[in-house]
Amino acid sequence: MPINSFVDYHMSWRPERRELTRPIYLSLARMLERDITEGFLPPGTKLPPQRELADFLDINFTTVTRAYKTCELKGLLHAVTGSGTFVSANAVRSVTISRDRVPVECIDFGLVASFEQSNFMIAEAVKKVAEKAGVERLLNYDDPAGIPHQKEAALRWMRPLGIEAATDQVAIVSGAQNALTITLLALFEPGSRIAVDEYTYSNFIELARSLRIKLIPIPGDDSGMLPEELDNSCRNAELQGVFLMPSCCNPTAIFIPNPRRKALAEVIEKHGLIVIEDDIHAALLHGTMPENGIPLRQMLPEQTVYICSTSKSICSGLRVAYIVFSDAMRERMLRAIYHVNVKTSSLDAEIITEIITSGRGTDIVAYKKSLAKSANDLFADYFPQPDDPGHPLSFFRWLRLPNPVHASRFESDLLAKGVRVFHSERFLAGTASRDHHVRVALSSTESREELRKGLEILRSHL
Amino acid sequence: MPINSFVDYHMSWRPERRELTRPIYLSLARMLERDITEGFLPPGTKLPPQRELADFLDINFTTVTRAYKTCELKGLLHAVTGSGTFVSANAVRSVTISRDRVPVECIDFGLVASFEQSNFMIAEAVKKVAEKAGVERLLNYDDPAGIPHQKEAALRWMRPLGIEAATDQVAIVSGAQNALTITLLALFEPGSRIAVDEYTYSNFIELARSLRIKLIPIPGDDSGMLPEELDNSCRNAELQGVFLMPSCCNPTAIFIPNPRRKALAEVIEKHGLIVIEDDIHAALLHGTMPENGIPLRQMLPEQTVYICSTSKSICSGLRVAYIVFSDAMRERMLRAIYHVNVKTSSLDAEIITEIITSGRGTDIVAYKKSLAKSANDLFADYFPQPDDPGHPLSFFRWLRLPNPVHASRFESDLLAKGVRVFHSERFLAGTASRDHHVRVALSSTESREELRKGLEILRSHL
């Protein structure tokens, strides 16, 4: 029997004892999920401690643990030892970012596109490939990891970025997100732990969640993840990997300087972590900083998966990315590629190959860089941030909000005014809801005029 | 202390007590995995019962349960209440099928290609699309599930197959395997159970294994899965879904007749299972049987995911498949598409669309049908199987071997003679290593002559 009657206590959640059916933990989890999704327990609510609720329901407290855990794995809750269990900020809605169902009439600073104005150059390459002899050979099941000359082009593209690899250490897949899925499936398992920045690309967060891979947020500073913090986390919990975007972290735009990269590499090597290095912006940012970033793949070739997408630098719609891996990983990576894709369209890969080998890729990158420069200059006019640690040519900026705001209300208010942005809360890997920021994509508007108009609306809203 | 010394008993596995570290169940699972992959415990070995091993190690028997369970989810074991726990047939090697690293000089009856001789017709469509105005609009992030007119074409393609759906119930993805990954990620979770035929497409087996989804093999007869057996399994264990290829099961080539489909649908509806209906051969086989198959999607629209790939029927290299789902599934499906692919290349989708709307698709299908007819006739000359229950136009045949053989030795002996086939053991979802078969792909050779030569070698080998 319950020790106390609890009539006088305040408990944020009081499930009906009579509604409990066996198995208890499942029915409790169902009730909890229902009350969260129906809004009775709004985001941020502190749930009763396990022992207290167990006492109230006259069950063992680890049965509550299980019910809470079930909801936590679904992303509805997060729990902190010592503090309690809380309803997640993103419990109700999905934080997945896509261009599906965006109101047509809005200025999109949400999804980070890639200055699609350059796509007429791609259209030319499409024509060129289509007219070549032997297109038929691009249309079968052969070479699931890419045709040899396509892989050569891939290596040629990555060489200036500091990547040297053999052709059997590279594979062609369908974009960076696809590469991440493949890598997580190939090298990790449910329950694995991967270190990430406190603010992390939200689609990676949800992908990991759906694969039941746990992300461990590591504190960072203006130069990115802190090596000593990573070292700490490795000591406390068994970590299998670390996810990094060294040339331009999404969403914070931070470029990790080489000394920091080296310090991180040392810690990573010491603990034998697998590095997932998403260098999606590398080609675009190369040559614009006093010193080019050294990829972690170069420092730790045996334990790094290097992902180089052409979506941002060349063309977003063709879905071509390169993955570089070590010999020890090859078998597992190829198998995962086969399970997820069978193969990537050789036609698309051939178009990108044509663009690279013809030298046109360099032109496209230069053009996108000039657009990025111009967009960032305009942004700086509206929001001067002299101490902004982000990369100066980033396709998006990380803007600190002067006052705390309600994240999803902020987004929807601004959307009502015709501008879509994403609040920092979407990018939270863990719990810590510290400062408030918005990520502002500069590469998705069709003209400088549209960009200006959107920035105007954003500034007046703040 | 252990009750008996066990010195006199035979136990198939005697892990070192001293090697156990805490947590016990994990270290025990690791030892078990090691001993299986290193071959000390060959496939089929019966492991000691949980209680016996627990007694031997002086631990609680549910700790052994957990260790066994861990290995079972990895696909290394399977357990049957009452009988015991056994090492899986495919525990050690991968059964993934791909065209990577096939000896160049072999006749490939392994991977099921799609009579690639018709690809010159696709090359024409590529040219046509490339020359159209507005190719740029195919090259951005828009419409992740497919451009509206492409989805219309998809529905037009599927309508004769018995599929009626709204445009927001269909999405374009990158081939059937990709569709399966997306479906499993969207609608199932680690630990979910899906019913499958005893012989099942081996890439689906491995995909499920990597997602820790458990496949429950259901006995069948010449008309496919047995409804009463499915009903039984549903009663005994909580199943969430069922995977079916009704128009031509891979690898057995069985076409499920309509009465059987209806009986299965009844059981499925009763238990509320999600149907994954991979109708990859539907377009090719339509109109060749006395009665066309009614898709399960038509009978159970709310609980079916219908997958219609164009890889086999139109072109394998372009990686385009259609998924049809119910309104209740939409949100989860779109999110999974975004996590795995972001989107499928609109260019590839447009080429397929062009082929469908121009009516060329029907020509291609007719051509492939004629090739399939001819190949099957040739096969029947070499291996008359008057009572073969498979579909007469199947791209592969399921050939019973007169005598039991060693599966992987059989494959490698034949490969040494220049022919690649796959033994039935690769397709075993569960345990029962019953009859011996080989799957012979008829659609992967480049000419009738090559096919004949391969069949000759195969016959003389038997």
Added chain:
DNA sequence: AAATTTGTAATTCAACATTTC
């Protein structure tokens, strides 16, 4: 047909780790 063997699952117990105050 009943008893036995064997695996499954929910719950409870106990020890522990982290955070807060």
Added chain:
DNA sequence: TGAAATGTTGAATTACAAATT
């Protein structure tokens, strides 16, 4: 600084279900 609050995890207990003999 250390005690209290709070969540985590492994293992044991218990009841049960299926297959075998």
